[in-house]
Amino acid sequence: MLTDLAEPWTAIAAMPQPTDRDAERALVARAQRGDVAAFETLYRSNAPRVHALALRLTGDPREARELTQDVFVHAWQRLTAFRGDAALASWLHRITVNTMFMRLRSDRRRAARIRTPSDSDEQDEAAASDSQQGSVPAIDIAQAVDLERAIAALPPGARQVFVLHDVVGYRHDEIAELTGLAEGTLRAQLHRARRLLMEALER
Amino acid sequence: MTNHEQHHIDLDRLGDSIDGRLSAEEQREVEMHLAICEACAARRDRLETLVGAARALPDEIEPPAGAWDDLRERIAPRPITLSARHWSLLAAAAVILIALSSGVTALLLRRQAMVVRPPAPLGVANAAFILPPVARSIDADYAGAIHELSETLAERRTQLDPATVAKVEASLRVIDLAIDEARRALAADPADPTLLDLLAGNYERKVELLRRANALLPST
Numbered sequence: 001m002l003t004d005l006a007e008p009w010t011a012i013a014a015m016p017q018p019t020d021r022d023a024e025r026a027l028v029a030r031a032q033r034g035d036v037a038a039f040e041t042l043y044r045s046n047a048p049r050v051h052a053l054a055l056r057l058t059g060d061p062r063e064a065r066e067l068t069q070d071v072f073v074h075a076w077q078r079l080t081a082f083r084g085d086a087a088l089a090s091w092l093h094r095i096t097v098n099t100m101f102m103r104l105r106s107d108r109r110r111a112a113r114i115r116t117p118s119d120s121d122e123q124d125e126a127a128a129s130d131s132q133q134g135s136v137p138a139i140d141i142a143q144a145v146d147l148e149r150a151i152a153a154l155p156p157g158a159r160q161v162f163v164l165h166d167v168v169g170y171r172h173d174e175i176a177e178l179t180g181l182a183e184g185t186l187r188a189q190l191h192r193a194r195r196l197l198m199e200a201l202e203r
Numbered sequence: 204m205t206n207h208e209q210h211h212i213d214l215d216r217l218g219d220s221i222d223g224r225l226s227a228e229e230q231r232e233v234e235m236h237l238a239i240c241e242a243c244a245a246r247r248d249r250l251e252t253l254v255g256a257a258r259a260l261p262d263e264i265e266p267p268a269g270a271w272d273d274l275r276e277r278i279a280p281r282p283i284t285l286s287a288r289h290w291s292l293l294a295a296a297a298v299i300l301i302a303l304s305s306g307v308t309a310l311l312l313r314r315q316a317m318v319v320r321p322p323a324p325l326g327v328a329n330a331a332f333i334l335p336p337v338a339r340s341i342d343a344d345y346a347g348a349i350h351e352l353s354e355t356l357a358e359r360r361t362q363l364d365p366a367t368v369a370k371v372e373a374s375l376r377v378i379d380l381a382i383d384e385a386r387r388a389l390a391a392d393p394a395d396p397t398l399l400d401l402l403a404g405n406y407e408r409k410v411e412l413l414r415r416a417n418a419l420l421p422s423t
Contacts, residue, residue, distance in 0.1 A: 048264055
């Protein structure tokens with residue numbers, strides 16, 4: 001069950017301290033009664049984390065903005081179900097990942113109506129081929145911007161698995177539950193993402 | 204040249220090694236090779252550096268300016284346009300509203316206590332169909348609140364009026380039917396946002412009904 005997922009490290013880092021937690025509970029209670037101002041406060045304190053995850057999962061600023069918006073619309077609509085057992089950040093984190101993969105499945109169905117199945121494979125192979133040039137010095141980790149760009153340039157499947165595993169901190173079995181991918185498939189996607197990133201960053 | 208030097212370790216295996224996904228024996232073999240192969244040890248170091256850099260990326264990135272204003276408009280009540288396929292589900296929602304207004308509201312006005320048994324699963328709800336993860340997530344979101352509220356009412360059922368309980372239970376059955384219909388529709392069309400909203404909305408109504416029923420219990 002999704003509710004059994006361990007907290008990824010980014011969500012743990014986002015958990016408020018006890019006094020903050022009380023304030024958060026009070027804001028959630030007000031928002032549950034329809035108080036938009038309280039919801040705005042919750043939005044402003046949580047949106048940067050949701051947007052960071054959305055940006056990395058989608059690799060596209062416009063899509064990330066839409067995804068972030070969808071997450072908070074769903075949160076507003078389903079807020080009465082949030083009981084405060086976990087931090088709001090963890091709850092929003094799960095909505096973000098679920099919404100992302102719901103959209104992805106919808107996009108795939110739309111794409112399948114107008115493209116042959118091999119098209120996406122060819123695109124992925126082209127992206128992989130593009131990044132298989134050169135291999136020089138070690139990774140410069142000070143260049144986080146380069147890493148963000150390289151992550152954004154990954155093929156979608158590899159990028160999503162890499163973000164969930166290496167950036168967010170989900171385990172393989174948790175990602176399999178979230179994405180519906182077989183563990184062998186997501187393991188292959190993770191290895192592929194790492195290989196492509198090392199090649200891209202070593203250029 | 205030893206066996207360990209003969210073949211370099213591929214990157215996937217190095218990845219499994221740093222992820223702790225190898226058996227103790229496999230891990231030992233990898234470590235032995237890395238001890239004598241500078242090229243593989245350097246690749247392992249670069250891989251670890253990459254993974255460490257990914258984990259160190261900033262947790263927060265500010266959304267674009269104006270994002271809240273756009274969101275504010277989306278969460279404001281507004282009319283929606285539905286396709287014909289949603290009308291049957293809307294009909295179920297309408298029945299719920301009728302049940303709630305004629306049953307629960309009347310109970311509130313009379314200020315009488317009521318009893319609600321924990322909602323028994325409907326037979327139709329147990330039929331096998333595969334729900335998408337997002338729908339299961341919605342189920343999970345509301346399961347705790349529904350269980351908690353239902354348990355409280357069940358424990359104190361003897362304090363309440365059986366006639367009013369019957370009305371509430373009838374409303375719960377209608378809501379459960381609507382939830383079941385939405386879940387079945389989602390099994391066929393997992394990414395339909397309107398169906399997801401309908402499912403969440405039906406759960407909202409169930410939680411609200413149970414909350415209002417709980418509010419009618421005499422103070423302890």
